[in-house]
Amino acid sequence: MARTLSMKDAINEALDQEMTRDPTVIMMGEDIVGGAGAAGEDDAWGGVLGVSKGLYHKHPKQMIDTPLSESAYVGAAIGAATCGLRPVAELMFIDFMGVCLDQIYNQAAKFRYMFGGKAETPVVIRAMCGAGFRAAAQHSQMLTPIFTHIPGLKVVCPSNAYDTKGLLIQAIRDNDPVIFLEHKNLYASECDVPEEPYAIPFGEASIAREGSDVTIVTYGLMVPNSLAAAETLKKEGIDVEVIDLRTLSPIDMDTVIESVENTGRLVCVDEANPRCSIATDISANVAQDAFGALKAPIEMVTAPHSPVPFSPALEDLYIPSPDRIAAAVRKTMGA
Amino acid sequence: MSDLITPILMPKWGLSMREGTLAAWHVEEGTEIKPGDEIMDVETDKIANVVEAADGGLLRRCVGIAGEIYPVQALLGVLAPASVSDSEIDAYIGAFEMPVIEEDEDEAPTHEIAELGVGRIRYASRDGDGTPVILIHGFGGDSDNWLFNIDAIAADAPVYALDLPGHGGSVKSIDNPGLGTMVEAVIQLMDHLLIDKAHLVGHSMGGLVSGQTAIDHGGRVASLTLICSAGLGNEINSDYIDGFVSAANRKELKPTLKHLFADQSLVSRSMVDDLLKYKRLDGVQAFLDTLRGNLFSDGKQAVGIADGLSSLDLPIQVVWGEADAVIPNSHAAAITGAKVTVVADAGHMVMMENASRVNELIKEQL
Known part of the structure; x- marks a missing residue:
């Protein structure tokens, strides 16, 4: 394997x-x-x-x-x-x-x-x-x-x-x-990657990293960015759980809710533009179903509400970076 | 004077391990340590376990800091008699070359592949002198179940750990898999490796396979070590077997795996994920369904080897975890004339939970 x-x-x-x-x-x-x-x-x-x-x-x-x-x-x-x-x-x-x-x-x-x-x-x-x-x-x-x-x-x-x-x-x-x-x-x-064929069922998030202080829910390229943020935060004593949704429809809200019930803090990281996004969807679901578990307001880290810029300097700022993700996590910790 | 100084190093559990977290020290500086004492906890992304001292001596210095990550073979502590001065110890620590975590792509393969009559069989091997030892895992397991054993046993003999058909990296499409398929795979691998005679060490269903191999191919087996073995009684925990076969996701699998250990905190996320990865390979579900039907249907074991083994003129030992929740430890007494050891504070995966004791027992048998 x-x-x-x-x-x-x-x-x-x-x-x-x-x-x-x-x-x-x-x-x-x-x-x-x-x-x-x-x-x-x-x-x-x-x-x-x-x-x-x-x-x-x-x-x-x-x-x-x-x-x-x-x-x-x-x-x-x-x-x-x-x-x-x-x-x-x-x-x-x-x-x-x-x-x-x-x-x-x-x-x-x-x-x-x-x-x-x-x-x-x-x-x-x-x-x-x-x-x-x-x-x-x-x-x-x-x-x-x-x-x-x-x-x-x-x-x-x-x-x-x-x-x-x-x-x-x-x-x-x-x-x-x-x-x-x-x-x-x-x-x-x-x-x-195993050489043999295998199928992963839809609607099953994977826990990319276990943690107890803050839950990050994300997918795609934002998973490695969130894991990088989690490594930085670990040195500050903040233990971050990173949930990789893998499939957005169907979506595994059970894993998200369960994690937020453990950590009490949620950061949604989405490379999409901020309005009506995966981040807003997750936030709304958690606010509705696990409000009592939340110890801090939900944070969202997304691209801005603008087209992707062609300037490399601006494009790098456009994509949610590990630094921005880490800052949002700190905010939920009251730091 | 540095020949009086003995280092305590980060252990290497399996070829894929590159680094580990020193989770906690169990001993303080100034403690006299005996070989086998539990000195620290180490965690990898795969598993957490307690590390037992390989050498004895006075613990002069804890170099490793609890909570930090260190590469394999990194210096974590220093043993030396009181006659060695602090400055000599400082000099030893200063001169110790800390290994670098290798990120290179072309590391040695962790396993080898043999194309046999039964199909593709994957195995791990360690060089050594003498009659080889073959490690045979249980139902749903693979050669990595021997993570804490293979290197220790290799100090005394060549060791091979195979993935049985339908398991790990071995062939998955097998017509009506049963005990015969498994025995055939062991014999074919021995033929392939030009092994005339081997000590067989089998865990759970692998014990059943080892025993049946000894019964069917007497001349090929030098001794048997049966660990929490199947085939020595009727009962088997059907919650475990059925739960393992039917579990389709993390949530279903994790509670099932807790049956395997006395210390259930050993069931890590990565252990659950690795088993799910195996179960999701094409063909595995059908294989496990059929094999369970042939060997463990209706919560009963279908095949018994105790009588057959009692009549063999062969060194046989039986090892059991006292807290085994999969197969009851009362089965340990089933073979007339066998040496029996029941290990306290360990469950079905006794060779992981108390690796040093099991390694000792296996080596005594060689």
Whole structure:
């Protein structure tokens, strides 16, 4: 088991193993088979950052290169899912979801409800998300709240390679539409990943760090940032618990409430913009269900209510840093 | 004079351990320590345990500070007779080269793989001289169950710890797994490693496997150490077996694992997480369901080896944790002529809870 893999390679391995296990699993996306500008060479790019590199030659009948039309191929993937395939559509960046949103939120998310539970739409839409890649406002957003808002969609945003492989396999085997969001600044992060396939159930947060003074609830890139803050705070005698939600829909509020009942203090850390976010959702739930346990007001650490800046200096300030997270934790401690 | 000085070092529990937290000292400076005395608590991200003194002597200096993290082999304390001066001890501490925590990628593999007839079998090994010792874990366990034993036993003999089929890093897809599959895996691994004869040490279901191997392949077994072994009576705690097989998440698994230890605080988050990771591998759930059905259905053990072993001309010892909540310690007396040791203040995982005592017993048998 002790083999380390990057998150990017964990995604590749999950796709490879699932396409091998089940021939109805297919991939659709831009430049996943050939490669624009590469003289028609097969498997030239493996998608925008090479995530699916090497898969085409193993599964030539299960991979489809698509035109630069997200609305067309995401719609096709959803249609294929309703007809018995298990498509994984790769969208380069979550920011492009806007052009195919009707297919996602008005069609895929609604079929099970509108056809009396008889229709299943086992589609996965993978996309990169998040800031820090110097890719400006249209390629850097953390749009988790938009998809989490819509009933009928499952939303996943993992923080490490182990979870990524198990959650992606679960997403492919799941019979509902899943929005699978991969933080591009975590692609290189490595951890132990079993070679064998495994599935991690949705709706189960993981406790990334146990602690007794303050609970941080977060997901994605903010998990390593929160863990870094927790290390700093440990030296000050503040013992922080870090909860990694892993899936935002369904969401594991039980683990959050249980932790807050132990610590009495909550800091919600969310890379998304502050209004109507995962942070506000968690805060509201805790305020409603565990108000009596709180010893201090809830703190939220989020991006500001502005687009992601292109200036590297400003972008670094935009993303919640370990320092900002630590400051919020200290505030709940009355420091 | 420094040959009179003996260091107390951060222990290394398993190949993956790089650092540990010195949680607490149990002894103060100026205490005369005997080998085996409990001197400190050490915690890793995997497990917490008490450290027993490897050497005896007067504890002159506690170098390690409680609550701090130290690399493996770091100097935590100094033993020396009163005749050694404080300045000599200061000089020794000053000259001690603190190991650096290695972050390198190309560390030695923690396990090896053998492709056998039964399928892929993963095992850990330690070099040594003499008749090899093979450590066989129990139901749902793996070779890491011997974390506190493998290196200690390796001082006296070559040691191998395998993952049985369906467990750890070994093959998961097995048709109708049962005792025969497990015995076959042990024999095939011995053939693969060119081991003619070995001392078998089995824990729980691994004891059953060891015993059955001795019954079926008499000439291949030099001695048996059966630890909280299955196969020596009817009863088994079905809350544990069924709970372990059915637990789907942390919340369900954690209370189940508490059956394993006398000191239930030893069930760490990382232990629960590691077992969940194992249970979630493709094929494991079906494997455990079938194996439980074949060996431990309806809260009863299906196979007994006590009679078969009583008639063998083989050194056999039985070791039990007195507080075992999975298999009752009354089963310890089942084999006629076997040496029996019941270890106090330890549960089913007695080889973890009182590793030094169990290591001693295993080594006496060699």
